[in-house]
Amino acid sequence: MAVAELNSAFTKTHFHSSQLSFLSRSVPKHQHCDFPTLHRTQQHARISCSVTQNQVQAPAVQIQEPKSKSDCYGVFCLTYDLKAEEETKSWKKLINIAVSGAAGMISNHLLFKLASGEVFGPDQPIALKLLGSERSLQALEGVAMELEDSLFPLLREVSIGIDPYEVFQDAEWALLIGAKPRGPGMERADLLDINGQIFAEQGRALNAVASRNVKVIVVGNPCNTNALICMKNAPNIPAKNFHALTRLDENRAKCQLALKAGVFYDKVSNVTIWGNHSTTQVPDFLNAKIDGMPVIDVIKDRKWLEEEFTEKVQKRGGVLIQKWGRSSAASTAVSIVDAIRALITPTPKGDWFSTGVYTDGNPYGIAEGIVFSMPCRSNGDGDYVLVKDVIFDDYLRNRIAKTEAELLAEKRCVAHLTGEGIAVCDLPGDTMLPGEM
Numbered sequence: 503m504a505v506a507e508l509n510s511a512f513t514k515t516h517f518h519s520s521q522l523s524f525l526s527r528s529v530p531k532h533q534h535c536d537f538p539t540l541h542r543t544q545q546h547a548r549i550s551c552s553v554t555q556n557q558v559q560a561p562a563v564q565i566q567e568p569k570s571k572s573d574c575y576g577v578f579c580l581t582y583d584l585k586a587e588e589e590t591k592s593w594k595k596l597i598n599i600a601v602s603g604a605a606g607m608i609s610n611h612l613l614f615k616l617a618s619g620e621v622f623g624p625d626q627p628i629a630l631k632l633l634g635s636e637r638s639l640q641a642l643e644g645v646a647m648e649l650e651d652s653l654f655p656l657l658r659e660v661s662i663g664i665d666p667y668e669v670f671q672d673a674e675w676a677l678l679i680g681a682k683p684r685g686p687g688m689e690r691a692d693l694l695d696i697n698g699q700i701f702a703e704q705g706r707a708l709n710a711v712a713s714r715n716v717k718v719i720v721v722g723n724p725c726n727t728n729a730l731i732c733m734k735n736a737p738n739i740p741a742k743n744f745h746a747l748t749r750l751d752e753n754r755a756k757c758q759l760a761l762k763a764g765v766f767y768d769k770v771s772n773v774t775i776w777g778n779h780s781t782t783q784v785p786d787f788l789n790a791k792i793d794g795m796p797v798i799d800v801i802k803d804r805k806w807l808e809e810e811f812t813e814k815v816q817k818r819g820g821v822l823i824q825k826w827g828r829s830s831a832a833s834t835a836v837s838i839v840d841a842i843r844a845l846i847t848p849t850p851k852g853d854w855f856s857t858g859v860y861t862d863g864n865p866y867g868i869a870e871g872i873v874f875s876m877p878c879r880s881n882g883d884g885d886y887v888l889v890k891d892v893i894f895d896d897y898l899r900n901r902i903a904k905t906e907a908e909l910l911a912e913k914r915c916v917a918h919l920t921g922e923g924i925a926v927c928d929l930p931g932d933t934m935l936p937g938e939m
C-alpha cells in the first residue's frame with residue numbers, strides 16, 4: 503500500500519464532502535487518490551491518502567464542530583498555512599474583503615476581478631465575505647460555487663451570510679453595493695429612507711466588528727448620502743475612510759473628452775467629478791488636461807463643454823439603461839477596481855482621481871458635513887489627500903453650488919438616520935440618479 507501524506511495547518515475546523523474532492527486534487531499528480539482521509543488534532547489537520555490496487559476502503563472523516571450559518575463556503579473552508587508552500591512564501595498577509603449585494607449584477611463582475619489578483623496584486627491572498635439576504639441566499643451560494651470552480655490561487659476563503667455583524671467581522675475593505683432600486687412611482691425621499699436604513703445598519707455593524715481602519719466604498723444608490731449615513735453610524739471608524747463611488751463618472755468623462763479631441767483616453771488626465779453621483783454632478787473640464795494641456799486649449803468649443811459634454815456624463819447611466827435594459831454593471835465593476843487601485847497605488851505625478859469623501863476641512867469652501875466628490879491624491883497606503891491646486895471660474899462655482907445644495911437637501915432628508923434630529927425632505931424636484939434619465 504502506498505501512502506501519500508500532506509500536512510497542512512488549518513485555521514478552520516469544518517470539513518464536508520466538497521472539501522474532500524478538493525483534497526483529492528491536492529494529492530501529487532503521480533498518485534491517484536480515491537479516498538483522502540482527514541485526521542484532526544487541536545490545531546492541525548493531516549490528510550493521508552490510501553491508494554490500493556484491489557482494496558476499497560471507506561473514507562474516514564471526523565467532523566468536530568457543526569458548520570455555522572455564515573461560515574466558510576465549500577472548498578474555501580480549507581485554509582492552508584501560506585508560509586508552508588514554496589509558491590506562497592513571499593505572499594502578503596491575507597486580507598478580508600466584504601461585499602454587499604454580492605448576488606447582484608455589479609458583484610457578478612467585481613468578485614472575479616478581486617479573486618483573480620488584478621485588484622490587490624499577484625502576491626495578495628484574499629478572503630471574500632459576501633453579504634446577501636434571505637431573498638438572495640440561494641443565488642449567493644451559486645456565486646460561491648462559481649468562485650470555487652474558478653480555481654483562483656489567491657482566493658483563500660469565501661464565506662456567505664445575511665447578517666452584517668457576522669459578514670463584516672475583521673473586514674479591511676467593505677464594498678457596499680447592495681441597495682434597493684428605485685421602483686416606478688417611488689418618491690426619492692422613500693428611496694433615501696429605505697436604503698438609508700440598510701446603510702445605517704451596515705454602518706453600525708462595521709463600527710462593531712470591522713477592522714478599525716476598514717476602507718468603505720459605497721456604490722449602492724444614492725451613494726453619496728448612503729455613504730454619509732454609513733459613516734455617521736460608525737463613529738469609531740475614521741470619517742476619512744468612507745467613499746462614495748464617483749469613479750465611473752470620471753471614467754465616463756474621460757471617454758467623452760478623448761472622443762471629442764480624437765485621442766486615446768489614456769491622454770486624458772486630471773478629471774474631477776464634483777459633488778453628487780446624480781444628474782447634478784459636475785464633470786470639471788476647466789482643470790482637466792489632454793496630453794498635459796488644459797482641455798479648454800484643446801477643445802475650443804466652450805458651449806460643447808458646458809452643455810453637451812456635461813449632460814452626456816450626467817445622463818450616461820440613463821442612456822445606457824435605455825439601450826441595455828439594465829444599469830451599468832461591468833463598467834461599474836471596473837470603476838470600483840479603479841477606485842480601489844487609486845488608493846493602494848501612488849497617484850501618477852501631477853494627476854489626481856475623483857472620489858466622494860467627507861467635506862470636513864476641505865479647501866474649496868464646500869459646505870462641511872456631506873459626502874462630496876472631489877479631486878484626491880494618494881501615496882498608495884489606502885489614504886488620500888485633497889488636491890489644493892485647482893482653479894475655479896463662475897461657471898464651475900455655480901454648478902458646484904447646485905450639486906452642493908442637492909446633497910444638503912438629501913442630508914436634511916435623512917437626519918433621522920444620521921443622529922441629527924428630525925428629517926425634513928425638501929428635495930429639489932429635478933434630482934435624479936444618472937440611471938433614472
Ligand SMILES: NC(=O)C1=CN([C@@H]2O[C@H](COP(=O)(O)OP(=O)(O)OC[C@H]3O[C@@H](n4cnc5c(N)ncnc54)[C@H](OP(=O)(O)O)[C@@H]3O)[C@@H](O)[C@H]2O)C=CC1
Binds near residue numbers: 604609634750
Ligand atoms: N455609484 C455608481 O457609480 C453606481 C451605482 N449603482 C448602484 O449599485 C447598486 C447595485 O446595482 P446592481 O448590482 O446592478 O443591482 P442588482 O439589482 O443586480 O443587485 C442589487 C442588490 O441589492 C440588494 N438589495 C438590498 N436591498 C434590497 C431591496 N430592498 N430590494 C431589492 N434588492 C435589494 C439585492 O441583494 P440582497 O437581496 O442580497 O440584499 C440585490 O442583489 C444599485 O443601487 C445601483 O443604483 C449602479 C451603477 C453605478
Ligand SMILES: O=C([O-])CC(=O)C(=O)O
Binds near residue numbers: 723750936938
Ligand atoms: O442609477 C443607476 O442605478 C445607475 C447609475 O448610478 C449609473 O449608471 O451611474
